[in-house]
Amino acid sequence: xxxxxxxxxxxxxxxxxxxxxxxxxxxxxxxxxxxxxxxxxxxxxxxxxxxxxxxxxxxxxxxxxxxxxxxxxxxxxxxxxxxxxxxxxxxxxxxxxxxxxxxxxxxxxxxxxxxxxxxxxxxxxxxxxxxxxxxxxxxxxxxxxxxxxxxxxxxxxxxxxxxxxxxxxxxxxxxxxxxxxxxxxxxxxxxxxxxxxxxxxxxxxxxxxxxxxxxxxxxxxxxxxxxxxxxxxxxxxxxxxxxxxxxxxxxxxxxxxxxxxxxxxxxxxxxxxxxxxxxxxxxxxxxxxxxxxxxxxxxxxxxxxxxxxxxxxxxxxxxxxxxxxxxxxxxxxxxxxxxxxxxxxxxxxxxxxxxxxxxxxxxxxxxxxxxxxxxxxxxxxxxxxxxxxxxxxxxxxxxxxxxxxxxxxxxxxxxxxxxxxxxxxxxxxxxxxxxxxxxxxxxxxxxxxxxxxxxxxxxxxxxxxxxxxxxxxxxxxxxxxxxxxxxxxxxxxxxxxxxxxxxxxxxxxxxxxxxxxxxxxxxxxxxxxxxxxxxxxxxxxxxxxxxxxxxxxxxxxxxxxxx
Numbered sequence: 001x002x003x004x005x006x007x008x009x010x011x012x013x014x015x016x017x018x019x020x021x022x023x024x025x026x027x028x029x030x031x032x033x034x035x036x037x038x039x040x041x042x043x044x045x046x047x048x049x050x051x052x053x054x055x056x057x058x059x060x061x062x063x064x065x066x067x068x069x070x071x072x073x074x075x076x077x078x079x080x081x082x083x084x085x086x087x088x089x090x091x092x093x094x095x096x097x098x099x100x101x102x103x104x105x106x107x108x109x110x111x112x113x114x115x116x117x118x119x120x121x122x123x124x125x126x127x128x129x130x131x132x133x134x135x136x137x138x139x140x141x142x143x144x145x146x147x148x149x150x151x152x153x154x155x156x157x158x159x160x161x162x163x164x165x166x167x168x169x170x171x172x173x174x175x176x177x178x179x180x181x182x183x184x185x186x187x188x189x190x191x192x193x194x195x196x197x198x199x200x201x202x203x204x205x206x207x208x209x210x211x212x213x214x215x216x217x218x219x220x221x222x223x224x225x226x227x228x229x230x231x232x233x234x235x236x237x238x239x240x241x242x243x244x245x246x247x248x249x250x251x252x253x254x255x256x257x258x259x260x261x262x263x264x265x266x267x268x269x270x271x272x273x274x275x276x277x278x279x280x281x282x283x284x285x286x287x288x289x290x291x292x293x294x295x296x297x298x299x300x301x302x303x304x305x306x307x308x309x310x311x312x313x314x315x316x317x318x319x320x321x322x323x324x325x326x327x328x329x330x331x332x333x334x335x336x337x338x339x340x341x342x343x344x345x346x347x348x349x350x351x352x353x354x355x356x357x358x359x360x361x362x363x364x365x366x367x368x369x370x371x372x373x374x375x376x377x378x379x380x381x382x383x384x385x386x387x388x389x390x391x392x393x394x395x396x397x398x399x400x401x402x403x404x405x406x407x408x409x410x411x412x413x414x415x416x417x418x419x420x421x422x423x424x425x426x427x428x429x430x431x432x433x434x435x436x437x438x439x440x441x442x443x444x445x446x447x448x449x450x451x452x453x454x455x456x457x458x459x460x461x462x463x464x465x466x467x468x469x470x471x472x473x474x475x476x477x478x479x480x481x482x483x484x485x486x487x488x489x490x491x492x493x494x495x496x497x498x499x500x501x502x503x504x505x506x507x508x509x510x511x512x513x514x515x516x517x518x519x520x521x522x523x524x525x526x527x528x529x530x531x532x533x534x535x536x537x538x539x540x541x542x543x544x545x546x547x548x549x550x551x552x553x554x555x556x557x558x559x560x561x562x563x
Contacts, residue, residue: 053316063328065369127161148179169195195239237267253284287319328368335371398431445546
């Protein structure tokens, strides 16, 4: 279903606007032509409003995307030629793209079991056939509007068999709303109202499956999607939205506001309801309220900012322009803040430099969509292979080795990880260096301890020799003393005294000889003992110094390991 929008600001009448919508609804099936058509609509809008309003629209465009072409380029980037992924743009390039999306949804539904999806029993084969044919021709009418008549005929037959099937009721309402030949707002509203009544209370599993096809991701098979009762609420909200559109096309804005608001309350994820509510509020000059409603819609889906620029009711309003500028400023500030933080930290050889350069180009635009795209790149997780590893080998020694490791990081996470990795690699390099120093000092300490053992042995030998010489020297001195005493007490007048003096003389001479011979060696061994003792003290000091150095290094290693 394509939603035509009309505006009281337009120079054309409501009927002329609707006619132009239908005239331009020829199916286009490539993104480039869709973008061109939408851009033409934007340019037409600029010509239909006052000069002041045109300036407001241009200011809003500058805030959102710089130029409309740049904006469409940002939202279509990477989607060209990607079948089924195109649905991502449905909320932006509404007119033609929704045809493509709805056709894919109906094709998906036709490929499923209609009886299962719509609770059609075996006894209602004819109704099942009518629904299938009605859906087929409804699908064909998206390309050729003349098939609306055929589709309506089959859906009416299905309604005759069961007038509570809100799927059938909704499709009949859509035909009355969107077909030029069958255009009837009262009938459309009547059928949508009945569809709302019955869908509101439906929780049947097959209905959830149906809603899953009509609401879910068209690029995924049904069995891979989560089913939820909220999808039924979404369909209820969709029918309410069509009622709002029907009133909007009749310029009955108070009624349009009422039903768009109810649709948005029932299905908050139905952003088209929020957008239509904002549009109807703006059409009735409730611009402040329109901006309040539009803000969360754009925050949930940025593509609605482009849709706003192309909308003749919203784009010329100052309040809407102020909202777009507010969103731009917030987004630019966030993108620039995160970019500058990354730029201040990133390593010169970082794997994220290319992405950062791309982000810089986007932030330089300082537009809402460009900076949103920059934030997308910042948030996206990519796989990175890093070739550094930090570990202990079998001997318990730290090593920085080359080992391929793959991680999934956002750009900010990558930058932080690379910084941490470099820091840890530097720590390991320091650990390796300190462990090497400890090994060298330990070897030196072992050598010094060997020297100390040898010196202590020399000192022991020297002390022993010194003691021996000391005792011998003491004996020589004793001979001197005894000889002197005997010589002094000897008496030459008597033989006994003579011999006593003679013996004393001999002892004195021996004492002098012994003392003379031992004094120099004793002095030498004493000096040697002193020298060895001094050497021992130096070695002890050096040993203690080495032990202190090793202990300090071991503490540093422990601290580094704990870090």
